[in-house]
Ligand SMILES: Nc1ncnc2c1ncn2[C@@H]1O[C@H](COP(=O)(O)OP(=O)(O)OP(=O)(O)O)[C@@H](O)[C@H]1O
């Protein structure tokens with residue numbers, strides 16, 4: 001296995017805009033990287049450039065320290081599992097898994113040994129004689145993983161391998177992939193548009209949008225320290241509450257007053273705010289900001305007269321019971337805020353409630369650059 | 376119950392009529408080919424007669440019907456084979472890479488280009504035959520196999536491109552990509568992975584193109600001479616100024632149709648699929 005490095009990689013398909021614009025990231029030896037982004041953002045293109053199926057317009061790709069820009073997929077020795085499995089229909093499962101080794105001209109005995117090992121590790125030993133056509137989705141997926149794993153490649157690439165697996169077995173298949181990574185210590189790059197999958201699998205996630213890498217970080221980073229508004233809105237379920245506000249910082253009070261209704265404001269006493277944060281926010285005094293708070297961190301309480309730090313009064317619209325917790329939607333001046341609550345709450349739809357967020361749980365974004373105000 | 380039975384009866388009756396309508400001319404020709412010179416022209420037509428192989432024997436130069444042998448027919452038959460096979464071969468060489476490119480690559484004006492090829496099929500052959508006649512005379516292509524095979528590309532090439540394209544499109548790209556990541560070169564992927572998967576379709580399009588070429592009449596008539604003309608034109612030679620050799624002509628027709636029947640039946644299963652696929656794309 002090997003380290004994968006991309007350096008300012010561009011891909012142009014002939015259109016005005018590049019499909020991938022200067023991708024730079026490193027996947028360490030044995031690391032599990034997930035490329036995450038909405039449809040059409042260039043994930044597959046990036047992956048295909050690493051494989052060698054697609055030429056690189058500019059930039060450098062290194063596998064194990066070696067520049068591979070001009071090498072064929074064969075010379076790069078990368079393995080790839082495809083969204084549609086791409087099993088070879090005229091070959092049996094055994095022959096499918098053996099295929100890459102046969103191409104490499106390994107001995108019959110060695111092929112046989114490897115195929116059986118890999119098949120056993122993925123519990124598909126019993127279907128080796130079958131043809132792909134008759135297999136269930138989950139089985140096909142495992143066969144395609146087996147075919148990729150069998151050759152001990154330098155890096156293991158997967159393009160949405162779970163998107164065609166039925167929802168009820170997807171969770172298991174995902175765990176299986178994680179398990180494969182744990183036991184094989186393979187360098188893996190995994191593409192998905194599903195943030196739940198990304199967060200569950202990745203050591204680090206590379207978030208892409210419109211061909212540009214938005215942020216590279218651990219799932220926790222993305223969740224609590226999103227680099228910009230795109231990442232903040234894309235990661236997390238339900239998505240982060242984002243409210244356009246104006247920021248003022250004077251008289252010992254930080255106020256984020258709603259642009260739609262300036263008398264509504266999130267207020268925090270500066271004495272409770274860390275020095276670094278104050279300094280960073282000071283630069284945005286009297287300027288528009290986007291105020292963000294995760295639904296998990298927005299507390300729903302009974303409205304109290306002595307309005308404390310960072311709270312607003314709203315009207316409860318709906319509350320849904322979700323088993324281990326609940327989700328509420330509350331309206332404040334026409335804006336709906338989402339909020340994760342206890343499974344049951346002592347309020348009815350239509351009741352007035354207080355919505356509050358502690359200062360350490362809120363994020364401020366600069367609407368001009370869309371970047372989070374760092375502190 | 377009663378009603379459905381009645382309906383079924385009607386359906387069968389309809390099918391019977393249709394069957395007669397379609398098969399009657401074929402039966403007629405086959406019958407004619409086994410009739411003697413006298414029986415062929417007798418009025419009212421004879422349905423019960425003593426069959427004779429004279430016509431067939433004459434065609435192969437083993438006998439005579441009246442004063443005639445039919446050996447020229449054999450050379451027409453050979454011409455047909457050369458022209459149809461040659462055209463289809465050339466069309467594969469030119470058309471298969473084109474079909475693959477249309478199926479797999481993205482490039483400017485792709486659909487317009489594909490449609491241009493298809494439009495060759497729309498032009499009535501008769502509109503281009505005169506200019507071609509003049510050009511062929513000048514280029515010494517008149518009455519040559521090469522000349523006819525070239526003009527036959529108008530028939531077979533668009534067909535092969537469009538039909539093969541739809542078969543290539545049916546094969547998931549991911550399979551090719553998988554084969555390439557697994558270590559196959561591009562060429563090996565095409566010949567060892569794609570082509571075998573597309574084989575039934577490819578065979579069907581070849582056969583169909585062969586049939587279309589075989590059936591062509593006008594190109595051979597106008598751009599070929601007796602040494603290069605196909606059977607379709609050759610049949611005319613049985614029509615003399617004072618006499619039409621019905622029996623010989625019928626036998627020649629039967630023989631000319633046999634290769635097509637065999638081919639068509641062998642790929643029937645894939646043909647309908649290929650044609651309709653091509654149509655919706
Ligand atoms: N072969 C190609 N030729 C031209 N443009 C392409 C080609 N492949 C992809 N594109 C374009 O490049 C952009 C990125 O495509 P890509 O397939 O990498 O996106 P993706 O992130 O994988 O999306 P999805 O989640 O839908 O798979 C898209 O706008 C797409 O239309």
Ligand SMILES: [Mg+2]
Nearest residue numbers: 043044045159
């Ligand atoms: Mg994709």
